Amino acid sequence: MTTLKTLADHLAAERTADNAVKDVVVVIAQACVQISRVVASGAISGSLGAAGQINVQDEEQKKLDIITNDILRDALKACPAVAGLASEELEAIETTGQVGGFLVTFDPLDGSSNVDVNVSVGTIFSVLPAPTDHEPTEADFLLPGRRQVAAGYVVYGPQTMLVLTLAKGVFGFTMSAEGEWLLTHDAVAISADTAEFAINMSNQRHWAEPVRRYIDGCLQGKDGPRGKNFNMRWVASMVADVHRVMMRGGIFMYPWDQREPDKPGKLRLLYEANPMSLIVERAGGKATTDGKTAILDLQPTKLHQRVPVVLGSANEVDQVAATA
Ligand code: AHM
Ligand code: MG
Numbered sequence: 427m428t429t430l431k432t433l434a435d436h437l438a439a440e441r442t443a444d445n446a447v448k449d450v451v452v453v454i455a456q457a458c459v460q461i462s463r464v465v466a467s468g469a470i471s472g473s474l475g476a477a478g479q480i481n482v483q484d485e486e487q488k489k490l491d492i493i494t495n496d497i498l499r500d501a502l503k504a505c506p507a508v509a510g511l512a513s514e515e516l517e518a519i520e521t522t523g524q525v526g527g528f529l530v531t532f533d534p535l536d537g538s539s540n541v542d543v544n545v546s547v548g549t550i551f552s553v554l555p556a557p558t559d560h561e562p563t564e565a566d567f568l569l570p571g572r573r574q575v576a577a578g579y580v581v582y583g584p585q586t587m588l589v590l591t592l593a594k595g596v597f598g599f600t601m602s603a604e605g606e607w608l609l610t611h612d613a614v615a616i617s618a619d620t621a622e623f624a625i626n627m628s629n630q631r632h633w634a635e636p637v638r639r640y641i642d643g644c645l646q647g648k649d650g651p652r653g654k655n656f657n658m659r660w661v662a663s664m665v666a667d668v669h670r671v672m673m674r675g676g677i678f679m680y681p682w683d684q685r686e687p688d689k690p691g692k693l694r695l696l697y698e699a700n701p702m703s704l705i706v707e708r709a710g711g712k713a714t715t716d717g718k719t720a721i722l723d724l725q726p727t728k729l730h731q732r733v734p735v736v737l738g739s740a741n742e743v744d745q746v747a748a749t750a
Contacts, residue, residue, distance in 0.1 A: 433588070443593045450553055454551050492515065503522050529555070531700075536698065537664060549582075567696065568727065594708065596705055623676065624678045632685045633683050675742075677742040680734065690732050698735075703721040711739060713743075
């Protein structure tokens with residue numbers, strides 16, 4: 427068997443990124459090893475089920491949402507390169523007393539509605555520069571996604587994988603039985619074309635007209651305007667659905683819908699859309715709100731802001747724009 431490079435070796439050879447950013451990434455990667463253990467132990471450790479409280483997103487928290495949030499929060503607070511953090515599960519930002527360094531935003535357990543039924547879930551994170559002259563405030567977190575200095579996700583599936591981008595390129599690491607991250611996917615690239623889409627079809631009646639038209643074209647297959655048959659997949663964990671797009675192409679959509687017209691989408695800009703968009707763009711894909719507007723160019727206005735998401739294979743994202 428050939429020897430695979432460890433995450434530490436990979437980071438040491440990555441000359442374009444700041445060493446302090448690498449420290450933050452290592453801390454997150456180690457915390458995710460711990461998260462993978464607690465997720466995998468499921469009912470044995472009594473960690474499945476609802477926590478009996480509602481979070482800032484107005485969603486019922488799972489016990490594991492809280493446990494995984496605490497693991498990441500504690501690890502980041504002990505990291506000298508981190509000045510502040512924000513989590514999908516916490517109402518407000520938290521600071522560490524440091525000035526300068528980095529801010530981290532994260533969704534500790536994405537797709538947590540899947541955890542009790544033993545379907546893949548994940549962690550998503552984003553690293554941003556911290557202000558250099560004061561302790562961070564909420565306003566300091568509201569940076570466009572292009573300012574991210576690192577982004578990644580971990581998918582807890584049949585294999586536990588970390589997919590990471592620092593200054594350039596996207597790399598995939600698989601967790602070994604010993605809890606070590608080994609480079610298994612070098613320079614991940616998303617194919618430009620695809621015949622696979624991921625969307626929650628049960629929301630069809632709520633979608634805006636362009637999205638309906640686009641999906642309708644896919645559903646007509648060979649006999650329709652696209653002239654080819656499409657396949658559909660929906661795991662309902664963004665991490666798992668985007669990971670599939672990273673590995674074999676595809677388009678992932680959580681578009682605006684009219685169920686709650688005041689909510690611009692379901693997914694959160696700072697914890698989900700921005701980090702995933704950086705990873706997708708770095709792998710040659712496109713990440714937009716509607717087929718056209720790049721998510722990474724949005725100026726965030728609120729910590730828990732939601733956005734519509736249309737991302738994946740570049741030519742397919744262009745098709746959504748062309749259907750509008
Ligand atoms: P979560 O962060 O509370 O788990 O919610 C986000 C999830 C995404 O992972 C997934 O894409 C979507 O919500 C699933 O939505 P739906 O319940 O409509 O299938
Ligand atoms: Mg999520």
